Amino acid sequence: MTRQIHVKGIPIGGGAPVSVQSMTTTDTCDVSATLAQIQRLADAGCDIVRLAVPTNAAAEAVRAIAERSPLPIVADIHFNYALALKCAENGAAKLRINPGNIGKPEYVKLVADACRERGIPIRIGVNAGSLEKELLAKYGSPTPEALAESAIGHVRLLEDAGFGDIAVSMKSSDVVTTVAAYEAFAASFDYPLHVGITEAGSGQRGIIKAAMGIGSLLLRGIGDTIRVSLTGDPVPEVTAAIEILETAGLRKIRGLHLISCPTCGRCKVNLEALIADFNAGVTEEVRKRGLTVAIMGCEVNGPGEAREADYGLAAGPVRATLFAKGEVIGKVEIADAVQALIKLI
Numbered sequence: 001m002t003r004q005i006h007v008k009g010i011p012i013g014g015g016a017p018v019s020v021q022s023m024t025t026t027d028t029c030d031v032s033a034t035l036a037q038i039q040r041l042a043d044a045g046c047d048i049v050r051l052a053v054p055t056n057a058a059a060e061a062v063r064a065i066a067e068r069s070p071l072p073i074v075a076d077i078h079f080n081y082a083l084a085l086k087c088a089e090n091g092a093a094k095l096r097i098n099p100g101n102i103g104k105p106e107y108v109k110l111v112a113d114a115c116r117e118r119g120i121p122i123r124i125g126v127n128a129g130s131l132e133k134e135l136l137a138k139y140g141s142p143t144p145e146a147l148a149e150s151a152i153g154h155v156r157l158l159e160d161a162g163f164g165d166i167a168v169s170m171k172s173s174d175v176v177t178t179v180a181a182y183e184a185f186a187a188s189f190d191y192p193l194h195v196g197i198t199e200a201g202s203g204q205r206g207i208i209k210a211a212m213g214i215g216s217l218l219l220r221g222i223g224d225t226i227r228v229s230l231t232g233d234p235v236p237e238v239t240a241a242i243e244i245l246e247t248a249g250l251r252k253i254r255g256l257h258l259i260s261c262p263t264c265g266r267c268k269v270n271l272e273a274l275i276a277d278f279n280a281g282v283t284e285e286v287r288k289r290g291l292t293v294a295i296m297g298c299e300v301n302g303p304g305e306a307r308e309a310d311y312g313l314a315a316g317p318v319r320a321t322l323f324a325k326g327e328v329i330g331k332v333e334i335a336d337a338v339q340a341l342i343k344l345i
C-alpha cells in the first residue's frame, strides 16, 4: 500500500478513496472566471483542482482563488522556484513542480522547507513531452524505463532535501507506455500515484484512452488519485473520471445504472424505443436512488440480468416479464411494459 499524503484535508494514498482531479483552462489571473470554472468542477464531483501558474501575476492570483475556492488548489509550476514559494505562501494546498527543473539544490531546499512548514505536498509530474535530454539520449525515446527513471531522479532530489510528502505521476499520451512506467515505479516505491494519460485528445477516443490507461492501472491496484485529460471544457474530465472509478468498482454508481442488451436477431421488440420511453418517464427522484435497472431484449439472457438488477424487464415478442429485487412480479403487454416498470420502481 502507498503512504498517505493530505491535500488540505483530502487524503491521497494509504487506502484512501481514489480522488478525482482536474485542471482549469481559464487564465489564472482572471480570478472570477477561474473561480466560476472551479465551482462547475466542484458541482460535477471534482475533489482537487490544479491551476497553471506561469507568471508572478498568476502566483498572486492564487491567494484570492485559494481563499474562495470550494476545492483545494494545486499550483502547477515549471522551473521557477520563486513562483513555488509564492504559491505556498498564498494558500496553495499542493504544488506540482519537478525539482530537477528548479536548478540549484539550495532552491529545491527552499521549496521543500516552505512546503514542509505548511504541510503542503509536492507532486512530481513527469511528462513524456518534456523528458530530460540525457534520458532521451540514453533510451532513444520516452520509454517506460525513461519515464520511471526521470521520476526517481526527481524523487531523490526531494528526499535529499529531507522531503517525503510526495505524489508522483509519469504520463505519456501512449497508454501502453504509461501503464508500464507506473508499474515499474510502483514496484519499488510507496509514494502515492497520480495517474492519467496525458494529452489523450478529445471526444470518444480521448475517453477510451483515459479509461484504458487509468482503468488498467486501477485494476492492478495502482493509482491513488486520477485525472482524465481531455481537450476542451474540463467538466467532462470529471464526469469521465467518476465513471472510470464506478466501472472499476471503486465508487458506488451515482444515479441510475441502466443495463440493456445490444439486441440481436432474437429481439422482437424495439428495445431502443423502450429505453427512450423509460428515460423520458423516469423521475429525477428515482434517478437519485442509485438503482440498477435492466431492460433486456429477449427471454434468453434477459431474465438473468433482470433478476440481478434492482428492477428489470425482459421483453418477449408479445409480453414482457417484470422483476423486482430478484423476483418475477408478472407479465405485461409490451405496449404497457415501460409504464408498468416505472410504476413498480
Ligand code: SF4
Pocket: 261, 262, 263, 264, 265, 266, 267, 296, 297, 298, 299, 300, 301, 302
Ligand atoms: S438479451 Fe436476447 S435479444 Fe438481447 S442480445 Fe441477448 S440474446 Fe439478443
